[in-house]
Amino acid sequence: MLDLKGRKGKWNISVLILLGILYLVIHCMAASRILLPYHIQVLGLVCINIILVVSLNLINGFLGQLAIGHAGFLAIGAYLSAALTVFYGFPFLLAILISGIAAGLVGILIGVPALRLTGDYLAIATLGFGEIIRVIILNIPAVGGPRGFSGIPRLTNFGLTYLLAIITVFVVKNFIDSAHGRAVVSIREDEIAADSLGVNTTYYKVAAFAIGAFFAGTAGALFSHYMQYISPAPSQIGFLRSIEILIMVVLGGLGSLTGSVITAFALTLLPELLRGFAEYRMVIYPILLILMMLFRPSGLMAGNELSFEFLEKLFKRKPKSNAKGVSPGGAN
Amino acid sequence: MVWYTILIQQIINGLALGSVYALIALGYTMVYGIIKLINFAHGEIYMLGAYFGFFALTIFNLPLIPAMLISMLLAAIIGMGIERIAYRPLRNAPRIAALITAIGASLLIQSVAQLTFGASFRPFPQVIPFQRIQVGPIFLTNRQLIMFGVAILLMVLLHLIVHYTKIGKAMRAVSMDKEAALLMGIDVDKVISFTFAVGSALAAAGGILVGMYYNRIDPYMGIMPGLKAFVAAVLGGIGVIPGAVLGGFLMGTAENLVVAFGSSTYRDAVAFAVLILVLLLRPSGLLGKRQNEKV
Amino acid sequence: MAPTKGLEVNGLSVQFGGLKAVSNLSLAVQHGELIGLIGPNGAGKTTVFNALTGFCRPNSGTIIFDGHDITHKPPHFVAQFGVARTFQNIRLFKDLSVLDNLKIAYHQNFGYSILGGILRIPLYHQEEAKVIEESVRILDLVNLTEHRQVKAGNLAYGNQRKLEIARALVMKPKLLLLDEPAAGMNPFETRELVKLIREIQESFDLTVFLIEHDMSLVMNLCKRIYVLDYGLLIASGGVDEVRNDPRVIEAYLGEDAPWQS
């Protein structure tokens, strides 16, 4: 009857077809040397970052909890998968899956105590957990300790990163559009009200946290088998990396998946393209971060998704047909 | 050396380092007590304090005490500026926005410092010649004594301000109940500014003390001590001033003991392990009171 | 004794530090009743609701609902037993649409799992369609259907109060706790609200327990009233009985006794 979602279902499929075509185009451009292997390499990193940013946005943007230890889950995935393929000869896909599950389990382990805390404590606690994971890795000689883990086979290719990025976006999107995802969003909006409506807030906090951690783990597995080396430096698997992912989430918009994809793309490419930018980016990003919070806290996309409906709204500027009689200010 | 001399030695080293953690933790705890925000940029103020001290000592050839005072003053101004520009407009915004701004402020100061002061470390001038003092089997350095002494002096000063001045009483009033304080005619904005100023000045003093202690400063020196001091504040009970002092000393000692009896690679993990234990066992901290949210 | 239907509170006390917000309160609400809870500001009324719904821990006492002990149960658990509530300072999901506010309240009735939702199994589509249908039915009841796509925070104040009630109704509760539902409403809106409460109480077979300062509303709706003052139950009974109770008059002394204005 009223606002049923038939249209959205079709939308999913048409987007998938577009994404398939995009892949073919990239493939052809690579084959005809318009895109050099270096470009493809960077695009693969873009996809890995999309996984990281979208999965963190689930926690930061939709759940509304400021967790800033995402690189810890990346680290678990990167090292565990490398150990599995290098030492035990696991097939790569299985290693990715196990990495995701392991990161998810650690997410639950961390989430249960940490999510009892309010925002501020959670931020520090997750940052702390991330660092503890890093310090533990530093102290395992078998995976290279401070020297890093080298000699990892190159099992990740662009296609795989592309596929996993798409899976991540779709899983998170479908999750958010389900009763369970709405429960997660309700916690962000008003935890007490959510509680009063029968939402088990602890369960959903941990669930969102675990899903986010799962995908960060798979991104880690892709990453170490892409670079063939993983270093325990803060900029790789420590808080600097976590902050970088956080910056992408915030600039793309808390709670906007398309925003996350756009910033993951832009902020991965920019430093590669503009040499000067790389030097100043850690001045520019924080300024953007602060300005964004001061003037446009909902981010680039303001909680909107780049969709046909959104574009329609943007261009036609027509008030929603069924919202008649109500001005945005709620006058009367 | 027998184990208990090591123990005593490390406790002494820990108390010296802990006194600086306590100085930084005070800033966290006071700000949190008043506006319920983790001022992530606090560690960076500490770093800036060390640099200001460095320049005052080297370029302007000032003696230690005026250098320290100038550095504290500059840090206070910057702390107030950050609050005014970045935090005040977000006081009623969702918490996550204020936290992200705080992280942004911290990153910004770090990168600007790196660009202007250079990324590599600088040797801190040896204003006070190094001396070793032996008490039985235990060794002290004069720097440790100075660090400890100055820190304690500043804490006493803070105590006097908070308890016996008008603005100090206003601070306590605001941290207890902002609305009520407002009704009583207290200028809450001014009190918050003042809190940032005092916290930043203490952190700057801590930066100089640590610069002298380790003989070196760099733009990243604020990150870890900042986090550890925050943990110290949580350990003591955030918002509780004596708690920050207690937490600082405990953190410094715990860290030195782990390094002495365990491995130095775990040095930085200690803080976070402590944090997690506190949050699990006693989230309100050692000296804090339990609070529940009004529905 | 067979488990009684309805709410039974025995010796409930809630303390905040040194402050006894509720002391040794006992009350019983039968299934299908419409009961009022009144008292001066700060008497502890909201605290009673908070204790009933698991938002604050009672220091002593028991709360039995429909034969289940819900004394120390967390809020979501209490909600699952069929206790719904509204809040004195409206707690809507302000940035979500009216419809989404209701969908969230439908939460416990969804049958598909997290994985089912991600994979969009047929049940997902069925239930998503059903929840919209049911939500719209309830929105019709409170005349908010045409606003269903509006952000809840953009609704007029009176409509926000009604939406909060509608949202509680989606949960298909057995007991509905309303904390000052008429606060901030004009007389016309209040009259409509009275009608609405009557209507839903009958058609949903509800027990309604409400806190209200607007005495005309209370006298109009409630058959029985409990009066709290400084956390103590000082009177209870029928409207007239309570109205003439000297202790109630004294409690309201200094304030205008609400039913004289």
Ligand SMILES: Nc1ncnc2c1ncn2[C@@H]1O[C@H](COP(=O)(O)OP(=O)(O)OP(=O)(O)O)[C@@H](O)[C@H]1O
């Ligand atoms: N979470 C809390 N922590 C501390 N004190 C509280 C808390 N909640 C309520 N109180 C105190 O308990 C007392 C009773 O408050 P309550 O909100 O239950 O009153 P009320 O009867 O609902 O008043 P009103 O008519 O103003 O809504 C008040 O003194 C209040 O300040």
Ligand SMILES: [Mg+2]
């Ligand atoms: Mg009340």
